Amino acid sequence: MDEVEVVVAHRERATLRVGDVFLKVDGDPDRTAVEVTAMALAPVPTPQVLWCTPPVLALAAVPGAPLARLGHRAVSPPAAWAAAGAAVRRLHDAPLPPWTAPDADAVAERLDRECAWITAHDLLPSDLVQRNRDVARAVLRPWTPVFTHGDLQPGHVFVADDAVTGVIDWSEAARGDAAFDLAVLTLGFEEHLPAVLDGYGGDVDVDAVRGWWSWRSLTAVPWLVQHGFDPFAPGCEVDVLRARARA
Template sequence: MVDVNEVAVVVAHQERATLRVGDVFLKVDADQTRTDVEVEAMALAPIPTPQVLWRKPPVLALAALSGTALGRLGVPATASPAAWAAAGAAVRRLHDAPLPPWPGRSLDEIASRLDDECEWLVTNGVLPIDLITRNRQVAEAALRPWTPVFTHGDLQIAHVFVDGDEITGVVDWSEAGRGDALYDLASLTLGHERHLGDVVAGYGTEVDLDVIRAWWSVRSLLAIRWLVEHDFDPFSPGCEVDVLRSRL
């Protein structure tokens, strides 16, 4: 590794941490099962991913991607419509690929966890009951049988890198598995609804927009407790709580 001037902490909490050292990302994860999934998923995915430089548990070293993140939750996105469409096209290539050999989360598992999280939000007075109730109703549209595809599983816009209008790679594959295609599309557009049309145009096939919106509610309801407990702020403008409020 060449000499570097600084070490940047990308993200750090009790479960894992990611550091940037020059052009190398060092991911430290207490659960090596997640790292196993990440490495295998990147090897199987038919879209650009970071190069694995080395792995010495609990550390995984990845080469940095060129370009910048497509955007951030809570921050107005400046990427072009063509870049969003390119992201949609990349997601379609992933979904058209052969299924990974390991399963994803089941419908029953998601529904059960969603009920638990809603109960926690009510019990602890985190959100108004009418806001939780309305979004739990909206979420029901997502809780239907789906044909499983190869999904990224955590396809937030910060995980998609672009250079101009071109996708240079997708990072953070530890949640990859068999899942609902529309969940990936919802994750990509969470908090950036105005770009949904660009993503769907790039995806290249008709999708049920109501189901995508339902997944926005599911993802936000499921995330809030974890975010609060790990010192992130879902109440920041444009983030998860605002996504839930937009359903009212």
């Protein structure tokens, strides 16, 4: 009998693995509905939906290995990062999904709220927060909405033989800023941004990508702390903020 592996678990959701089947348990049925619909619409490889009975979604494992994982040394070659960039381009060129993401005003409000929480709990030096807050303001500009994954961590992109074999975890998919997906994909792996952009092609607002690195890290720190994760681990969000402050 296959053992049950807890892949990730927190107060909002949990993912279990039993053999080649992943069971995602989510307390919000809307997120599950978004995930199933987004995978059906996305023009990139996604996991096969085996069945869905909210609050549980059963997915088949995808082949390959994660492109990278935040806090760990990246071993995937530049060609694999370029392939990931090309897959993101296909997604961004696809017809828009029927639901929207927060606009620039909401993005600014969340930045203010999370920075205030970090400061109130004395988690990070105020000058580090302010420097990254200044960098993050680059994202507060109009953008043309595209079909975004919304949580495109390199751990959610699977590759084999320098090709993308699957993209997982679509519950945050929406109409959004293309630079956000590119930033999340390369968060903590700045050295691989050129390869991703080579695969992506076209004009990219690199300042916005850098701004999203700071925004994503600042807004992630409170959530991670509140849910029992460690943003201070080597190579993770706090190290990204320190690197942005030195840039």
